[in-house]
Every structure is written in C-alpha cells, then in structure tokens.
Amino acid sequence: MSVTDPHFDVAVIGAGPAGMSAAATAAGHGLRVVLIDSGRQLGGQYFRHPAPGLTAPWLSKLRHGWSHFEQLAARIEASLRIDVLFEHQVWAIEPGFTVRTDRGPIAAANVVLATGSYERVVPFPGWDLPGVVTAGGAQALLKGNLVLPGQRVVVAGTGPLLLPVAAGLSVAGAKVLGLFEANPLRGYAKHPIPLLTNPSKLLEAADYARRFVGNRVPVRSGFIVIEAQGADSLEAVVVARPDGTGRRRIPCDALAIGYGLAPQIDLGLTLGCDHTLLADGTVALRVDTDQRTSIPDFYAVGETAGIAGVQTSIAEGAIAGLVIAGDRTGLKALRRRRDRQRTLADVIRTQHPIPPAWRDHLTPDTVVCRCEEVPAGAITEAVEHLGATDTRTVKLLTRAGMGWCQGRVCGYAIACLAGGGTPTDLLAAAKRPLARPVPLGVLAGQDQRNN
Amino acid sequence: MSVEFSFDDRSMTAHPGQSVGAALLANGVRSWRTTRFGGRPRGLFCGIGVCFDCLVTVNGEPNVRACLAAVADGDVVSTQVGDGHVASATERGADLTSDGRGDERD
Numbered sequence: 407m408s409v410t411d412p413h414f415d416v417a418v419i420g421a422g423p424a425g426m427s428a429a430a431t432a433a434g435h436g437l438r439v440v441l442i443d444s445g446r447q448l449g450g451q452y453f454r455h456p457a458p459g460l461t462a463p464w465l466s467k468l469r470h471g472w473s474h475f476e477q478l479a480a481r482i483e484a485s486l487r488i489d490v491l492f493e494h495q496v497w498a499i500e501p502g503f504t505v506r507t508d509r510g511p512i513a514a515a516n517v518v519l520a521t522g523s524y525e526r527v528v529p530f531p532g533w534d535l536p537g538v539v540t541a542g543g544a545q546a547l548l549k550g551n552l553v554l555p556g557q558r559v560v561v562a563g564t565g566p567l568l569l570p571v572a573a574g575l576s577v578a579g580a581k582v583l584g585l586f587e588a589n590p591l592r593g594y595a596k597h598p599i600p601l602l603t604n605p606s607k608l609l610e611a612a613d614y615a616r617r618f619v620g621n622r623v624p625v626r627s628g629f630i631v632i633e634a635q636g637a638d639s640l641e642a643v644v645v646a647r648p649d650g651t652g653r654r655r656i657p658c659d660a661l662a663i664g665y666g667l668a669p670q671i672d673l674g675l676t677l678g679c680d681h682t683l684l685a686d687g688t689v690a691l692r693v694d695t696d697q698r699t700s701i702p703d704f705y706a707v708g709e710t711a712g713i714a715g716v717q718t719s720i721a722e723g724a725i726a727g728l729v730i731a732g733d734r735t736g737l738k739a740l741r742r743r744r745d746r747q748r749t750l751a752d753v754i755r756t757q758h759p760i761p762p763a764w765r766d767h768l769t770p771d772t773v774v775c776r777c778e779e780v781p782a783g784a785i786t787e788a789v790e791h792l793g794a795t796d797t798r799t800v801k802l803l804t805r806a807g808m809g810w811c812q813g814r815v816c817g818y819a820i821a822c823l824a825g826g827g828t829p830t831d832l833l834a835a836a837k838r839p840l841a842r843p844v845p846l847g848v849l850a851g852q853d854q855r856n857n
Numbered sequence: 858m859s860v861e862f863s864f865d866d867r868s869m870t871a872h873p874g875q876s877v878g879a880a881l882l883a884n885g886v887r888s889w890r891t892t893r894f895g896g897r898p899r900g901l902f903c904g905i906g907v908c909f910d911c912l913v914t915v916n917g918e919p920n921v922r923a924c925l926a927a928v929a930d931g932d933v934v935s936t937q938v939g940d941g942h943v944a945s946a947t948e949r950g951a952d953l954t955s956d957g958r959g960d961e962r963d
Contacts, residue, residue, distance in 0.1 A: 457874020536900035543904025551879030810909030
C-alpha cells in the first residue's frame with residue numbers, strides 16, 4: 407500500500423503532542439494535512455495509552471494533562487482534512503518535499519518535524535542485563551501495556567522524567583526502592599524567576615514530593631548507579647556518589663535508568679537543517695520564533711527544537727500550524743507562552759548534566775555498544791594504541807555505533823570516550839543518513855517508483 | 858477476553874493490544890534473545906523501538922521488535938539465537954568466516 411498521489415499542504419511527522427497540535431491547527435485553517443506516525447495510536451510517548459479494553463483502577467493516576475490529549479484527538483478525528491497514517495516509518499525527507507516511508511513516498515508542500523525525543527543512557531558495568539530498562543521504557547511499558555518491568559525497582563539517572571516514572575511504578579504496585587537523582591538540586595534556587603513564572607511546574611514537583619513521602623519512596627540526590635549485578639538477569643544495583651564513595655548495594659529485579667532526553671532530529675539533519683548544541687550536550691534543530699528551521703517550509707516543533715516538555719510542544723505545534731496557514735491571530739500569545747516555558751526548560755537542562763564520572767566506573771569488559779557488543783576495552787585500545795581521535799575512526803576500528811540502533815544508544819558515550827565529547831563529536835554522533843533501518847528492497851522499490 | 862500465545866513451547870496468555878515484550882514480561886519472562894557474539898541474554902531495554910535490544914522471533918520471522926509488535930492470538934514466539942537466521946549458536950559456528958564474526962549481517 408502506498409500513498410503517492412495526493413499532494414498535501416502539510417506533512418506532520420510524529421503524532422505526539424506537538425504533531426497533533428500542528429495537524430489540528432493547520433487543518434482547522436483549511437489545509438490538507440497528512441499526520442504520520444510509526445505507532446498505532448495518537449499521543450506519542452507522552453500520551454501513550456493502552457489499547458481499548460485494557461484498563462486498571464490506577465490508570466488515571468498515570469495521566470497528566472489528559473484533557474489536552476482528548477481535545478486534540480477529538481479535533482483530529484473530526485477533521486475531514488487530516489489523513490492519519492499509522493505504522494509508517496519515515497526514513498528520509500527529500501527537498502520539495504518527498505517524505506519517504508517504508509510504505510511509499512508522500513508529497514507535501516510543508517513539513518512539520520514533530521519526532522520527539524529518545525532517552526540518553528550512559529554505560530555502566532552490567533547495564534546490558536535483562537531487567538535494566540530505560541526510564542522511558544519503564545514508562546512506556548506501564549502506560550501502554552499496564553505491565554511493570556519488575557516488582558522491586560530502582561529508578562536512577564537524572565532529569566525530570568524520573569519523577570513521573572517513579573510515581574507511576576509506585577502507583578501501579580511496584581515497590582520503588584529508591585529514586586536516585588545524579589545531580590544536586592540546590593542549583594534550582596539560583597533561578598527563581600523561571601520557576602515562579604511557570605507555577606504549574608512547581609506544583610507538579612510538590613505533588614511528586616508528597617506522593618513519594620506517602621508511598622515511602624526514598625529520594626536521594628547526588629547518587630549514580632555504578633554497577634548492575636546478576637548472572638543472567640538483574641539481581642542488584644550498586645549506587646554511589648560519582649566519586650565512588652557512599653557505595654550501597656540494593657537487591658532489586660528492575661532498574662529504570664535515564665540521563666535525560668535527546669531530540670530525535672536525524673530527518674532534519676540529513677536534509678541539512680541548521681542545528682545547535684545545547685547546554686546538556688544534546689543537539690537540537692535551530693528554529694526562529696515561528697518554528698521555521700533554516701530550510702524554507704520545514705518546521706521543527708516540540709522536543710526536536712530542544713527538550714522542553716508537553717506544554718511547549720502543544721504551543722509550538724499550534725504556532726507552526728498558524729504560520730503555515732498564514733493566520734497570525736493568537737500567534738503573539740502562543741509565542742509568549744512558548745518563550746516562558748522555554749526559559750524554564752533551559753534552566754532544567756543546565757541542572758541535569760550527565761555526571762562525567764560515569765567513565766570512571768567502566769571496566770574493560772563493560773559493553774558500550776550493545777548492538778555490536780563492543781566493550782569499553784576495545785574503545786580504549788582504539789584510542790590509546792591505534793590512534794583514533796574521533797567517533798568515526800573508533801566506529802571503523804571497533805564497529806561501535808554501527809549496529810541496528812545506529813548509535814542512538816551509545817552515540818553519546820562513544821563521542822565522550824573517543825573524542826572527549828567535543829561539540830564536533832557530539833554533532834557527528836547525532837547524524838545518520840537513514841533515520842530508520844530500511845530493507846534494501848524498500849530502497850530499490852522507491853527508486854523504481856521515482857523513475 | 859484474552860490472547861493465547863506460546864513462547865518456546867510454553868503456552869501463555871496476554872491482554873489484547875499488549876506488545877509481545879510486555880506479554881512476555883507479564884508472564885515472568887525477562888529475556889528472549891541471545892546476542893550474536895557473546896551469547897548473552899537480552900530483553901526489553903528502551904521500550905520504544907529505538908534500541909533493537911528486544912529482538913525476538915515471532916511465527917518464524919526473526920528480528921521483530923518485541924516492544925512494538927502487538928501480540929496476537931496463536932502467535933508462536935521463540936527465543937532468537939544470534940541474528941535469528943540460524944537454528945543455534947553451535948550451528949552458526951560452522952558458518953563463521955575467518956574474522957570470527959561472520960558476514961551475514963542485516
């Protein structure tokens with residue numbers, strides 16, 4: 407099946423909060439929209455929800471801002487101008503625009519990139535054991551399937567995502583043995599204005615604090631997981647301060663770990679969009695106040711323009727929709743809201759860096775590239791004895807970052823281990839020519855259709 | 858209403874709409890792949906289709922992402938050994954080329 411003929415005014419890539427908002431706004435102004443997602447439902451990661459009929463008494467407690475989702479979904483479902491294409495994987499976008507999917511090309515005059523983010527994790531001994539999942543993975547399992555990754559869970563890493571993950575696991579019946587935030591939180595006190603101008607965020611944090619006290623979830627800051635232990639699956643984690651002091655072994659059957667989110671922007675980078683390195687080492691597409699990238703008629707909204715959360719995503723989707731439709735009504739207020747939220751997002755970014763000490767706890771046999779099973783020792787060898795000084799050379803010598811995930815999981819770590827995490831290395835790690843693994847038959851088939 | 862499926866000849870049940878990976882976890886299974894080189898067990902990791910760690914064989918088709926694929930009634934799910942194109946790690950050993958890593962990559 408392929409959708410080749412209709413020429414759309416707007417192709418929106420990603421049906422999460424930002425993409426839904428862009429599609430609903432553009433279609434509301436009379437434009438023909440195609441909304442494309444690799445999943446089977448509207449909502450993306452943030453508004454992930456179980457299939458109809460699957461429910462639990464605590465389900466509503468996992469949901470934040472659910473009315474926003476219901477309103478956006480209702481607008482999209484009621485619109486006759488939006489084609490929603492589920493289970494379509496976009497692997498490239500060509501100028502003009504041709505959106506290449508695994509089910510055929512789609513032509514559109516404007517593109518809104520709303521592909522969200524993926525989670526950053528850095529390696530540590532034992533992180534490849536079954537039972538170690540990303541914080542977002544634990545969240546997806548719970549929100550989409552109502553299944554827990556384990557019964558006795560440790561939540562660790564850095565960033566605001568850890569809060570809803572720990573709270574959700576606890577609500578769903580897991581024993582959360584601890585929430586370990588790597589960074590001290592006192593830095594927030596230096597930025598009172600962005601916090602006070604976004605009071606809903608303060609209230610949210612206070613609500614989590616109350617729930618953690620109520621559910622007896624111990625919260626510690628300034629601790630990282632330095633090791634996961636187990637024979638064939640996770641049996642315990644060792645947490646410590648970044649310098650290795652204060653070690654504690656916690657028996658558990660699951661670890662949910664995340665070091666913040668990184669924008670998923672490969673489609674934009676391949677097309678040649680200008681990009682920028684943010685304070686936390688993530689790379690985002692550069693946009694103007696109307697969400698335009700450096701490529702005319704190509705917009706980036708939500709996390710693709712830098713991690714900023716659900717409210718920003720919804721505002722930016724609406725801004726792009728209005729701008730494409732040529733309607734400036736209400737634009738000023740949306741921009742103001744967006745700017746206020748982005749100011750806070752920038753503060754949050756600076757408070758949750760990945761502590762560089764993760765490198766000190768690697769052992770030579772710690773797997774760094776999970777796909778190609780490349781251990782830290784092989785990367786050290788390539789750097790120290792074979793003269794590799796950048797990510798690319800390390801890749802060629804060791805295959806690190808060349809597996810199925812295309813370096814999404816280990817790219818940051820390799821960039822740090824190979825080149826010391828310079829901006830050049832971090833930018834190189836974000837680029838990949840095909841956004842998804844594509845069978846050769848699909849590539850060949852699309853070329854034929856083109857000729 | 859529930860979905861009946863099998864995993865390595867054990868019969869299991871799941872809720873309609875659950876992913877293969879979620880269904881396996883709910884049935885107490887934590888790993889369903891062994892790696893190509895080290896033969897190490899792997900299961901769910903990123904949970905959103907990015908990492909490809911949760912690859913599994915479903916109805917004879919290898920390299921299915923367990924976190925994305927929905928489990929269906931009658932599915933035959935089996936542990937994926939290596940790249941899933943050979944029956945076992947030992948058989949695969951005979952196919953290895955001189956660099957010890959084989960050349961049949963996807």
